[in-house]
Amino acid sequence: MLNALWLGFFVISLCAALGRWLLGGHPEVFAAMVTSLFEMAKLSVELMVLLFGTLTLWLGFLQIAEAAGLIAVLSRWLAPLFARLMPGVPRGHPAVGLITLNFAANALGLDNAATPIGLRAMRELQTLNPEPRTATNAQILFLVLNASSLTLLPVNIFMYRLQQGAHDPTLVFLPILLATSASTLTGLLAVAWMQRLRLRDPVVLVWLGGIALGLSLLVTSLVSLSAAALAAVSSLAGNLTLFGVIVIFLAVGAIRRVNVYESFITGARQGFDVAKGLLPFLVAMLCAVGVLRASGALDTLLDGIRWLAQAAHLDTRFVDALPTALVKPLSGSAARAMLIETMQHHGVDSFPALLAATVQGSTETTFYVLAVYFGAVGIQRARHAVGCALLADLAGVLASIAVCYAFFG
Numbered sequence: 001m002l003n004a005l006w007l008g009f010f011v012i013s014l015c016a017a018l019g020r021w022l023l024g025g026h027p028e029v030f031a032a033m034v035t036s037l038f039e040m041a042k043l044s045v046e047l048m049v050l051l052f053g054t055l056t057l058w059l060g061f062l063q064i065a066e067a068a069g070l071i072a073v074l075s076r077w078l079a080p081l082f083a084r085l086m087p088g089v090p091r092g093h094p095a096v097g098l099i100t101l102n103f104a105a106n107a108l109g110l111d112n113a114a115t116p117i118g119l120r121a122m123r124e125l126q127t128l129n130p131e132p133r134t135a136t137n138a139q140i141l142f143l144v145l146n147a148s149s150l151t152l153l154p155v156n157i158f159m160y161r162l163q164q165g166a167h168d169p170t171l172v173f174l175p176i177l178l179a180t181s182a183s184t185l186t187g188l189l190a191v192a193w194m195q196r197l198r199l200r201d202p203v204v205l206v207w208l209g210g211i212a213l214g215l216s217l218l219v220t221s222l223v224s225l226s227a228a229a230l231a232a233v234s235s236l237a238g239n240l241t242l243f244g245v246i247v248i249f250l251a252v253g254a255i256r257r258v259n260v261y262e263s264f265i266t267g268a269r270q271g272f273d274v275a276k277g278l279l280p281f282l283v284a285m286l287c288a289v290g291v292l293r294a295s296g297a298l299d300t301l302l303d304g305i306r307w308l309a310q311a312a313h314l315d316t317r318f319v320d321a322l323p324t325a326l327v328k329p330l331s332g333s334a335a336r337a338m339l340i341e342t343m344q345h346h347g348v349d350s351f352p353a354l355l356a357a358t359v360q361g362s363t364e365t366t367f368y369v370l371a372v373y374f375g376a377v378g379i380q381r382a383r384h385a386v387g388c389a390l391l392a393d394l395a396g397v398l399a400s401i402a403v404c405y406a407f408f409g
Contacts, residue, residue, distance in 0.1 A: 016297035063267025183396030320352035362396035
């Protein structure tokens with residue numbers, strides 16, 4: 001999938017450039033494409049430096065939380081819910097703790113750190129699989145919820161906005177929270193319908209009702225605010241939550257006599273190991289996306305979508321953020337590249353860049369997650385996993401557009 005996507009970027013770029021040269025009389029397009037290659041390679045290295053710091057920082061804090069028993073406590077709290085959503089997984093099974101840790105990493109926006117934890121969880125679930133080549137209900141639910149990516153603290157997106165010069169990197173905190181909640185809820189409902197899960201169970205209703213109530217109160221309290229006030233609230237909530245999580249991790253670790261410094265170093269080393277392998281992927285995807293934009297192919301596609309939106313009498317500002325939405329189900333690195341390109345092309349605090357950042361935080365890379373997670377355990381029959389995950393993706397994109405018009409429109 002990634003091979004075809006990456007090669008396709010260059011093939012489409014070549015065709016578009018040839019069209020602009022032979023039909024439009026613009027031979028300078030090839031110089032622009034070559035220049036873009038070198039610019040994106042340089043940008044990849046700059047981003048890599050920040051990724052090293054971000055991943056080592058947050059995996060260090062997660063290690064403190066695990067050593068302090070916070071992850072185990074969370075697993076016990078979630079055990080009654082998992083027993084109903086994943087009835088095939090016994091209480092106390094190692095998969096439950098790993099799934100919880102995976103969700104915690106996703107919630108903090110550490111998608112690269114969440115992947116190895118998720119692979120461990122998938123292997124544990126595979127030990128319960130009576131048909132090793134066919135995904136179980138529990139594996140499908142885990143994958144769809146993972147792909148919907150409930151992100152509470154999208155620190156990577158904050159980092160990208162900071163690197164591009166945003167005056168307030170956490171401005172998109174609340175929009176991402178609302179959009180990713182819509183994506184996750186849609187994915188859960190889709191899987192529940194396919195698997196005939198009893199969402200009317202009192203325990204499930206308490207959990208889902210509590211989450212829905214909290215989000216409803218949040219939306220109700222924000223709906224009357226102006227766009228400027230909404231942006232200010234989002235910024236304050238993002239910074240308070242981000243630092244509050246750190247304080248909780250450190251405080252509980254200290255109370256339980258955890259050597260927080262050594263635990264942090266242990267986790268930071270894991271973050272370093274995860275980060276150091278990302279540079280080739282960043283270079284590959286950023287350069288391919290840069291060439292695609294320089295060739296004019298992306299602008300041609302967006303012009304077509306913009307024409308359709310105008311014909312339907314819709315506001316067309318959302319169109320410039322669609323590159324991120326279009327490639328997000330296929331590749332996280334490609335979507336990240338599209339996000340950065342949008343920030344650079346339109347301005348980091350422009351409406352398209354804010355919407356692209358919200359889309360980036362609202363869903364996960366569905367086909368990548370499917371290929372990696374199911375491929376790691378030899379599953380060949382995904383059953384209803386693809387359809388449910390793509391439905392969650394669509395809900396996340398539509399919610400992102402609606403929320404960003406409300407916050408920044």
